Amino acid sequence: MTKILFLGDIFSKFGRLAVKRQLAGIIAREEIDLSLANAENASGGKGLSQDSALELFDYGLDGLTGGNHTFQYSELEPMMDNDGRIVRPANYPTPCPGRGWTVLETPGGVKVGLGNVQGRLFMNSNLDCPFKSCDRILEEIGKTGANISIIDVHAEATSEKKALAWYLDGRLGALFGTHTHVQTSDAQIFPEGLAYISDAGMTGPHRSVIGMNKDESISFFLTGRAKRYKPAKGDIFLEGVIVNFNQKGRAEEIKTLKIKCEEY
Ligand SMILES: [Fe+2]
């Protein structure tokens, strides 16, 4: 069996601190073989800087996925090109920095393919089809001899994520939704062994509007005018899922993780 941890969007320095304080304990307690996370909000709540990426690897994460905020820091582009531990959604039009999938290895030598796509519904409609993009990711990961494949679908609509899960069941080990920052209660194993959750949640401040300070958000909804959002503080939770895979790369068990962290 191979046990893999996936954390929902790490948000701001508070999310990074939660990873710093909690991750080693979770890995030891749960006997995790590989630790992954969505990190599109890890720096100031929007984007991922090189320093934050290195910090998260230091804390023990093995791979980072992205989303609509991934391209916020152009300084990350060379790192995205060169560091095989970082993926961004595969379905951005080319040319685009970075890679849409990668292969990581557990300490026990199990090869794990990690892909990333972004949804189009209520999001960026200029992207390529996420369904066909997953077909290509799986075809390419298949050639590497990876034992397990996982995809982070960064999307707003649960319908798009759920349809994608049915489309991929039997060909993929796990499909984890991200982007809404709200952990859903639908973690499940599909009939052909795909582990699924519509959203893994958010590792960051929950006394907020999806991570940001509530005042600017309320003002936006009242006036229609967007002001600069500030990351919130308080009520920090680490959220994600843990999945157990068998030797055939099929998921046998998925459980959600929601850990209240001390205030930093
Ligand atoms: Fe996010």
Ligand SMILES: [Fe+2]
């Ligand atoms: Fe997002």
